[in-house]
Amino acid sequence: MSQSPAGPPPASEIEDVPLLRALGNRRSIRYFDESRTVEDWKLETMLQAARFASCQGNINCTEAIVVTRDDDVWDELEECVSGFNVQIINQASHLVIWLTNLNAWYGRAVDGISTVSLAGATTKYHGWNYEFSMTQTIPRLMSFPTERTENLLRFETGQAVANAIAAGVALDVGNILIAFGRKPGGVEKAFGLPPHYRFTWGHAIGYPLENPNAGGQRPRLKYEKLFHKGTFGTPLPSDPATVEMLREKGLIQEQAPLEGRFEEIIGIAERHGRDPGMLYFPAREIRRLMDDGDWDLGPRLRAHAEHVIATEDLPDYPDEMRETFQKLMAEHGIDATKFLPAEG
Numbered sequence: 254m255s256q257s258p259a260g261p262p263p264a265s266e267i268e269d270v271p272l273l274r275a276l277g278n279r280r281s282i283r284y285f286d287e288s289r290t291v292e293d294w295k296l297e298t299m300l301q302a303a304r305f306a307s308c309q310g311n312i313n314c315t316e317a318i319v320v321t322r323d324d325d326v327w328d329e330l331e332e333c334v335s336g337f338n339v340q341i342i343n344q345a346s347h348l349v350i351w352l353t354n355l356n357a358w359y360g361r362a363v364d365g366i367s368t369v370s371l372a373g374a375t376t377k378y379h380g381w382n383y384e385f386s387m388t389q390t391i392p393r394l395m396s397f398p399t400e401r402t403e404n405l406l407r408f409e410t411g412q413a414v415a416n417a418i419a420a421g422v423a424l425d426v427g428n429i430l431i432a433f434g435r436k437p438g439g440v441e442k443a444f445g446l447p448p449h450y451r452f453t454w455g456h457a458i459g460y461p462l463e464n465p466n467a468g469g470q471r472p473r474l475k476y477e478k479l480f481h482k483g484t485f486g487t488p489l490p491s492d493p494a495t496v497e498m499l500r501e502k503g504l505i506q507e508q509a510p511l512e513g514r515f516e517e518i519i520g521i522a523e524r525h526g527r528d529p530g531m532l533y534f535p536a537r538e539i540r541r542l543m544d545d546g547d548w549d550l551g552p553r554l555r556a557h558a559e560h561v562i563a564t565e566d567l568p569d570y571p572d573e574m575r576e577t578f579q580k581l582m583a584e585h586g587i588d589a590t591k592f593l594p595a596e597g
């Protein structure tokens with residue numbers, strides 16, 4: 254069968270990237286090559302991956318609008334995107350606007366469960382029965398207030414987006430999720446969305462202008478600080494042998510910042526006529542972070558922190574914000590002493 258020029262290459266020519274490696278390769282990409290367009294078949298692959306993400310009762314609540322700079326709606330979208338994302342979307346190949354359809358919950362529950370039954374998924378073995386489903390289960394689910402439904406369904410949209418991103422990474426497509434914080438409600442208005450649709454997240458895709466490794470894997474909290482064993486607060490220990498295996502498989506990669514990262518992004522800024530400076534925090538804030546045992550901070554990041562403290566003209570902590578941060582943390586029951594620099 255002949256391929257259309259814009260169609261996919263033969264499947265045999267597409268590299269198979271193991272899932273663990275694709276997950277490990279993922280970075281939030283913030284510099285895209287504006288001269289390159291993501292091929293339709295790659296975009297479709299990502300959306301197909303989203304379509305096959307699991308969803309409660311098979312209700313298919315996640316939809317997306319794919320836009321480019323050529324679309325009329327672009328200027329309006331640009332006004333909604335948070336300031337630090339404007340450059341990103343304008344260099345990206347496409348913007349995927351992920352939507353959550355709340356009426357899928359109320360309108361598709363019966364058909365969704367019916368489809369999985371016909372597909373051989375829901376059986377009497379697990380206690381499913383038609384009368385109970387129709388008189389109890391489904392009406393109970395359909396009586397949820399929209400706020401509860403919204404929570405449940407947005408989680409599903411997140412799952413779909415994560416699938417799309419993983420598929421994109423496996424095809425060398427760069428991804429970043431994009432906040433649209435500047436104009437609440439602006440995206441819904443730009444597209445004239447029906448009231449039961451929620452705009453859940455923006456997702457810029459394109460070919461990375463930066464190294465696709467984006468200068469290394471970004472740091473996270475320690476495994477034991479995130480995962481609990483049996484009871485809340487009992488750390489689930491990480492196994493060094495598993496970590497070693499995951500390094501070999503590519504899920505865990507060299508932590509940022511890799512050699513040459515800063516030269517690379519300074520170079521990109523200079524070529525685009527933009528300020529090459531970095532966002533830096535005060536020295537005592539950086540030191541406080543380095544002493545915080547919750548974070549899994551590797552030697553490169555620590556060495557860079559030392560270098561920044563020694564060489565950069567760092568800002569002072571804006572003491573007028575101390576009270577605000579203390580108040581905001583107190584509102585959530587957080588002891589601010591760990592998170593704010595000592596006074597003076």
Ligand SMILES: Cc1cc2nc3c(=O)[nH]c(=O)nc-3n(C[C@H](O)[C@H](O)[C@H](O)COP(=O)(O)O)c2cc1C
Pocket residue numbers: 279280281282283335337338429430431432433454471
């Ligand atoms: C829901 C979500 C929204 C995000 N929004 C933004 C954003 O608006 N702008 C941005 O630069 N990064 C955004 N990010 C990227 C995170 O800041 C990023 O995950 C973090 O820097 C860790 O880097 P990594 O994704 O490369 O591991 C977002 C990430 C998520 C999951």
